[in-house]
Amino acid sequence: MFKYTLIVLSFVATLYFAQNDSTVIGTEDSVTVSVTPEIIIKVGDKSDGSRIHPVHLLKLYDDNRITIDPNDQFIMPFSTKQTCATECHDYSIISDGFHFNFDHSDIENKRPSEPWIYTDPTTLSMIPISYRKNEGTFLPSEIALSPMKFLDRFGPYYTGGDISEMDSLQNPRNYFRWSVSGKLEVNCLICHDADLNYDKAEYAGNVRKQNYKWAASGSSSLTEFKGNASKMPDNYDPYNMTTIQSIDQRSSVPPNIKYDKSKFNSSNKVYFNITKNVPNERCYYCHSSIVTDDDFAEPWKREEDVHLKAGLNCVDCHKNGLDHNITRGTMSDENGDSQFTCEGCHIQQFENGRPTNGSLGAPIPIHAGIPPVHFERMTCTVCHSGNWPNDEANFVKSSRNHFLGMHGTNKAPNVFPHIQTTILTENEELKLEPRNLVWPSFWGSINNGEVTPLSIEFIEDTIRPLLSLDSLFNFGDWPIISDSLLVEMLDTLQNFESVKGKPVFVTAGKMVHLRDSSLLEEETKKGNAYSWPIAHTVRPASQALGVNGCEDCHSVNSPFFNSEIVIVSSLESFSNDKLAMSDFENRSQFYQSLFSLTFFFRPWLKVLIILSALVVLLIIAGYVFRAFKEISVIGVSNNTKEGND
């Protein structure tokens, strides 16, 4: 019914906007009429129903839409925007998809997701940032992180488009650098190039070197690419060797792409091994995570997600249409399509006698003996996903924040940022769910009660030399400073013009500032631990929480409620602070302990009931026996009497 209502509403809305598709801009003297362009459906954007996949034999175009000829002296990288989108696919629709629309202000994000964590131990900074306005994260603009600087730091896991293509977002200071690097277009190949030689790590490395224009094509098997645009001068022009005469080209190689001529046919077309069934490996490049427990260094000991072992691919659940709005993994009906939730496959439902759920041949769970309250207050993932709760939370490393899969990545288990897992947390629907968690740590100022982080430029240029912690590595224990040093720092910072308001240091969920040369701590929401739900790796019933019985969670010292969560803090006086898992679950640790005790007596209760039943039976049996005895005595007495008679 809901679906039909939507269709009707859409129709009405279409009629309304069809009457208003002309907009007049300007004054009477200067009138510009903007007419909504006719929507042209391109050949690759609408299926004819065939399930076959078309062969992609294409000409390559550079970003000026000039055909690539591998025999030219000066060869440019092919542009995905021009090559894929000019004739066959609508770039504007695709680039509006979930992987590319980071900065779109109309995105309504219904649940927290993994942030990009700006981490710098030399400035004690661990700042969760997100373009998606997740509560508890900071917008890059709040710390004055320009798109170019964002890409410098996180670009290896950025799929292109959006912030790297929108002039309006770019810091004027970086215009020259953008003219050298080019734009980082949506990289279609990173997901859809099925060629095993497509090199994701090469793409990441190229982004890190600001080879934006070359990044997608330079990692394709069609090309061989060398170069580092970040080392090129501001006036760099690939056609003009004069622009690089001052650089040492042995160490600063100008961007240089060559095409494999054998892959071009006589019409200058190349075959792209494009697939719409994106292999899991492609997803893993950006979406890997690894818990740094004892088996961290032993990949063969790690369990694989049960869905993948059952033969599914990531894209079987995380689907999308042309709009590339990927279905995110949810417990509930986030995208208005319940088919892609846990229940969509695992719970059987019917509408008018026809099955609506139960897709993909998924097993239907029995959950025998589990009281219904568990399903009301917990998500499926509590028992089936994440790390099995331990006495202390583990660290977890993720692709985007620990640069997994890149060349030269630090493989130590305790590389910064320190992300903790698995934290069972009460979510917005008051259900428990497993989450990862990070403790923000940053320098800021307070004005009218509002805490604002300082700009990254100020932190890097001023706070870093003041702290003098440069010799620290990016792994190990999170650096800690003494309270007295913090006093000195805050005292010094209040003399800088960039610090608008009273300087504060936010750590461990608190903001610390000076009052009469002493440190004063206050609660602040900006410092609260930021957490986001996790769903993988999914464990089957045989490995789910509860497989050993209720005591998996309901025992007196069960990590489910009692696991210790270390508060990662840079301040000496907070460094030993800990919280219990129950604090995040919004449950009383004392009550849960008491409740757990009942599970200790429950077996005794059964014995007591059996014994009581036996006693009752014995009593009854005694009375029955006595009754029989009485009856038999009466009978004997009557017989004797008759004999005497």
Add this chain to the structure above:
Amino acid sequence: MEKKSNYNRRDFIRTSAAVGAGLMVAPWVKTSGQNSVSNDLNVALLGTGAEGQVLMNACLKIPNIKFKAVCDIWEDYNLKRAYRMLKKYGHELNAYVDYREMLAKEKNLDAILIATPDFWHARHSVDSMSAGLHVYCEKEMSNTLEGAKQIVHAAKRTGKIVQIGHQRRSNPYYIHSYYNLIKEAKILGRITTINGQWNRSVQPDNGWPKKYEIPVHVLKKYGFKDMSQFRNWRWYRGLGGGPIVDLGSHQIDIYNWFVGANPYSVMASGGTDYYDKKTHEWYDTVLATFKYKTDEGFIRAFYQTITTNSNQGYFETFMGDQGALTISESAGRVGVYKEASAPIWDKWVDKGFLKAPEESEKKENTAAVLDVRETVAPPKYTLPIQFNDPYHKPHLENFFNTIRGKDTLNCPVEVGYETAVAVLKVNEAIKAKREIRFSPNEFVI
């Protein structure tokens, strides 16, 4: 690093060490620094190719410079690129293909930056001065002495300010080295020898996007045979002067400056040994030796520019009987080395003229002492200067501030002319295959 508005160093001693480097920028660098409307200068850029964009980039970091016009004959590529960039930075300007049209229409210009091919410099400079503009002209001020003379004469006639683009003359490293180390401290002792080079890797000729070719009739109108010659004019006789003029000019200018004299003679060897002679009319390899006659005696100065190997890049080394100074626009190559017999340099370190060698470097060197077959590298003193601006920025600032009456030119047209005389003579010496002596009158107009 931001300067503090009110900060007591005693409160936090560690800060000084960290901040120090940033505050030690040479006091001789003069910046405009004023932010009033009266300081605004309206500027045109003539020639928006590689060098023009370098100047443009540097100017964008200088307050109160307003670009009002850009001009280039390559309308669809260089001109468009420069115009768009300046628009992004908020400049309200017009774009021209013909410089005469620009000079005729733009009536509010104060100055012009000329970054066109060498053979156009004289005409562009003279016409600009005639139109009432101060001129910043890229080196070489002309590919001929005749052209260079025309610029000097026009400057004298019009009274306009002309700065020649030998930007090292405004570079803090060079200024510090000349005034403090060589002149005041005389740290090198008597300079006896100079060695310098600019070595480049093999490079293909410049190309162009076929889509943006300039029509042949337009190219011919401006003195180019075809697109290839337009893009590679530096290699052609009559248009440029080859690598010795493009690159050597900067460094030979420094020889003259630091020595305090014009050369006495030059001998040189060179040729087009690697590239196609048809398209590389000027020499791809040049080795030249200048002789300078000073009050202290002769100084011999070697200079080479090669285009087939980039070993050691570019630098100049001044060697005296008490020390050696290696200097370059690139900070990484700057170093000062003491001769073992020279008096200790501690007082120059204390005075802030030099930074003492790093301790780690000293330790590394001690190990090598044990091996008598190897000459131990002397400890490297460095300059207490941090300079992170574009190389051309101080020189442009010096030009603009001179226009404002707040400074004097670091490379006026007469100095540029002297350097042109010295440099252009190298090509002559190669052809003559003998030592050529300069007449002192050659440097004077």
